[in-house]
Amino acid sequence: MLSSLRAAGLSVLCAALLAIGHAGPAAAVTAPDLPDPVEFTLDNGLQVVVIEDHRAPVVTQMIWYRVGSADDPVGLSGMAHYVEHLMFMATETRPEGTFDATLRQQGARYNAFTSHDFTAYYQRLAADRLEMAMELEADRMANLRPDLSTWERERSVILEERGQVLESNPQRVLSEQMRAALFRHHPYGIHPLGWRHEMELLDADSATEFWQRHYGPNNAVLIVAGAVDAEAVRAMAERHFGPIPPNPAITERQRRAEPPQLAERRLTLVDERVARPSMMRMYLAPTRRAGDQAEAAAFQVLAMLLGGSARTAVLPRALVRERGVAEAAWAGFNGTALDHGTFSLGLTPAEGHSLQEAEDALDAVLAGFIENGVDVDQLERAQVRIRGWAIYGLDDQESRANWIGSALTTGLTLQDEQDWIDILLAVTEEDIIAAARALDRRASVTGWLVPEPEPEQEGEPS
Numbered sequence: 268m269l270s271s272l273r274a275a276g277l278s279v280l281c282a283a284l285l286a287i288g289h290a291g292p293a294a295a296v297t298a299p300d301l302p303d304p305v306e307f308t309l310d311n312g313l314q315v316v317v318i319e320d321h322r323a324p325v326v327t328q329m330i331w332y333r334v335g336s337a338d339d340p341v342g343l344s345g346m347a348h349y350v351e352h353l354m355f356m357a358t359e360t361r362p363e364g365t366f367d368a369t370l371r372q373q374g375a376r377y378n379a380f381t382s383h384d385f386t387a388y389y390q391r392l393a394a395d396r397l398e399m400a401m402e403l404e405a406d407r408m409a410n411l412r413p414d415l416s417t418w419e420r421e422r423s424v425i426l427e428e429r430g431q432v433l434e435s436n437p438q439r440v441l442s443e444q445m446r447a448a449l450f451r452h453h454p455y456g457i458h459p460l461g462w463r464h465e466m467e468l469l470d471a472d473s474a475t476e477f478w479q480r481h482y483g484p485n486n487a488v489l490i491v492a493g494a495v496d497a498e499a500v501r502a503m504a505e506r507h508f509g510p511i512p513p514n515p516a517i518t519e520r521q522r523r524a525e526p527p528q529l530a531e532r533r534l535t536l537v538d539e540r541v542a543r544p545s546m547m548r549m550y551l552a553p554t555r556r557a558g559d560q561a562e563a564a565a566f567q568v569l570a571m572l573l574g575g576s577a578r579t580a581v582l583p584r585a586l587v588r589e590r591g592v593a594e595a596a597w598a599g600f601n602g603t604a605l606d607h608g609t610f611s612l613g614l615t616p617a618e619g620h621s622l623q624e625a626e627d628a629l630d631a632v633l634a635g636f637i638e639n640g641v642d643v644d645q646l647e648r649a650q651v652r653i654r655g656w657a658i659y660g661l662d663d664q665e666s667r668a669n670w671i672g673s674a675l676t677t678g679l680t681l682q683d684e685q686d687w688i689d690i691l692l693a694v695t696e697e698d699i700i701a702a703a704r705a706l707d708r709r710a711s712v713t714g715w716l717v718p719e720p721e722p723e724q725e726g727e728p729s
Contacts, residue, residue: 301318301319302319303685304316304317304318304671304681304685305317305319305497306681309484309504309505309508309509310509311484311485311509311511311512311513312483312484312485312486313484313485313487313488313489313508313511314488314489314675315488315489315490315491315501315504316488316490316491316668316671316675316681317490317491317492317497317500317501318490318493318664318667318668319493319495319496319497320492320664321494323493323494324393324394324395325391325392325393325394325664326391326392326393326394326396326491326492326493326494326495327389327390327490327491327492327493327664327665327668328389328391328397328400328401328404328489328490328491329387329389329490329491329492329668329672330388330389330404330408330487330488330489330490331385331386331387331487331488331489331490331672331673331675331676332385332386332387332481332482332487333384333385333486333487333488333520333676334347334385334386334481334482334486334520335347335381335382335383335384335385335386336348336381336382336383336454336457336458336459336460336461337383337384337453337454337455337457337522337605338454338481339454339457339461339477340473342465342468343465343468343469344457344461344462344465344466345429345459345461345462345465345466346469346473346474346477347381347386347459347477347481348381348386348425348459348460348461349421349422349425349466349474350386350413350474350477350478350482351379351380351381351386351388352421352425353411353413353416353418353421353474353478354379354388354407354411355379355407356411356412356413356415356416356417356418357413357415357416358406358410358412359412360410361406362415363415363416363417366403366407369399369403370390370392370400370403373392373393373396373399373400374392374393375390375391375392375396375400376390376392377389377390377391377392381459382459382673383454383455383459383604384605384676384677385672385673385676385677387669387672387676388404389668390404391665394494394495397491397495397500397503398503398507401507401508402507405507405508405511408482408483408484408487408508408511409511411475411478411482412475413471413474413475414471414472414475416471418470418471418474422466422467422469422470425461425466425469426466426467428460429460429461429463429466433458433460437536437538437541437716438716440536441536441547441716442547442714444534444536444714445534445547445549445712445714446458448532448534448712449549449551449609449711450525451525451526451528452523452524452525452526453522453523453524453525453607454522454523455607479514479516480516480517481516481517482514483511483512483513483514483517484508484511484514485514485517486514486517488672489508490671490672491668492664492665492667492668522606525551525606528551528707528710529709530709531711531712531713532711532713533712533714533715534713534714534715535714535715535716536714536715536716536717537717537719537720538716538717538718538719539718539719541716541717541719542718543594543615543718544615544616544715544717544718545614545615545616545622545715545716546613546614546615546616546625546626546713546714546715546716547611547612547613547713547714548612548711548712548713548714549609549610549711549712549714550609550610550611550706550708550710550711551607551608551609551710552566552600552601552602552607552608552610552706553602553608554603554604554605554606554608554678555602555603555608555674555677555679555683555687556678556679557680557683558680558683560679560683560686560690561690561693561694561698562702563600563602563608564687564690564691564693564694564698565698565699565701565702566600566602566610566702567600567602567691567694568646568649568691568694568699568702569598569600569702570598570599570600570610571649571652572645572649572699573598573612573633574596574597574598574599574612575598575649575652576648577595579645579648580598580645581632581636581645582596582597582598582612582614582629582632583595583596583597585628585632586614586625586628586629586632587617590628591620592616592617592620592624592625593614593615593616593617593620593628593629594614594615594616594617594618595614595615596612596614596615596629597612598610598611598612598613599611603673603674603677603679604677605677605678610706612629612633614626614629622715622717626713633706636703637703637704640696640700641696641699643696646696646699650692653688653691654692670684
């Protein structure tokens with residue numbers, strides 16, 4: 268069974284593992300019989316992956332660029348995300364609005380997203396409409412014209428997005444402040460949306476310069492998943508992307524390096540919108556490295572054991588069910604990144620218990636976990652969930668394309684992605700404890716989110 272699982276690009280489970288409680292017995296699910304992904308590269312450097320899945324007459328096309336917000340120019344944070352928005356605007360050959368109107372007429376679902384390490388665009392539509400979508404995508408790769416678009420309006424859109432998505436949510440504001448404290452020099456410390464005062468400086472000229480420097484076939488990955496034939500996709504890609512010359516401005520990404528971290532950081536965010544206090548700690552952690560993913564796999568399984576199940580994971584069981592000091596507790600790991608991963612712990616204290624009391628209890632439970640070792644039964648349950656979610660991941664062509672794309676744009680290979688499930692299942696008890704011991708408070712930031720204190724009543728002694 269595992270040989271068929273490896274064909275899937277199975278790191279789809281990495282995001283899902285932290286949210287699942289019980290995946291059911293592994294024998295209750297059966298892996299679909301799907302061919303391995305096909306990979307090839309055009310002469311201009313465009314990397315192409317085709318995932319054939321003929322179970323429904325639909326296709327997902329994704330184009331991933333190896334550029335993200337960590338590549339924003341200094342002083343112009345939010346640029347990669349801004350260019351993502353402008354990519355839906357005018358080109359040399361099509362006026363603004365054509366891209367959207369054409370896809371809507373075909374009943375397509377489409378969007379884009381920007382992370383620290385990549386920018387991705389996708390369309391999901393009827394398989395016989397793929398060539399039309401590919402032609403549109405190739406056009407904006409080669410011919411974008413921000414100066415012919417309503418770029419000022421689109422800048423207002425991303426400023427509004429920052430307000431709605433980030434600034435309106437105290438938990439996300441805390442996370443932004445924590446990342447800024449965790450990464451003292453590396454650009455991962457800036458949210459992909461950017462700082463508001465720098466976003467206000469973005470314009471058509473700076474966006475054009477950024478696009479010209481980072482966009483081109485030799486900095487992109489095309490992924491096509493669905494009811495397609497790999498050779499037909501190759502011919503189609505040659506017709507539409509093949510004539511685009513490689514961009515000579517594209518070079519290996521150079522980013523500011525994070526200096527050694529020698530001191531733990533703490534911060535407290537007070538916000539009148541907060542109803543219940545909460546605590547989160549974020550550590551620097553390893554990433555999945557090409558040809559060497561074992562260390563990251565140990566951190567992934569550690570996150571599962573500590574917080575992957577509200578019923579049986581170590582932190583919820585000890586802090587919520589047994590000690591009653593927390594209302595909820597969790598753990599998470601993000602290791603699919605080019606430069607640095609993060610490992611996070613968090614909780615909401617129960618009524619009648621302070622943040623300090625709950626945080627001290629969390630630290631005691633973590634220390635006890637390291638001292639006492641891994642519960643073998645719990646590790647076996649985690650492995651069952653890994654197998655189950657790996658199989659479920661085969662059923663979603665978008666997820667397969669998504670996770671292969673994120674891997675290939677963060678320094679991994681298709682083989683790394685196909686091997687990920689086996690590496691997770693090979694993690695030992697000793698590996699997990701070693702990962703837990705490696706969580707270094709000197710390379711961490713702890714954040715408290717607390718409500719505004721009640722104002723003192725008139726005449727009340729201070």
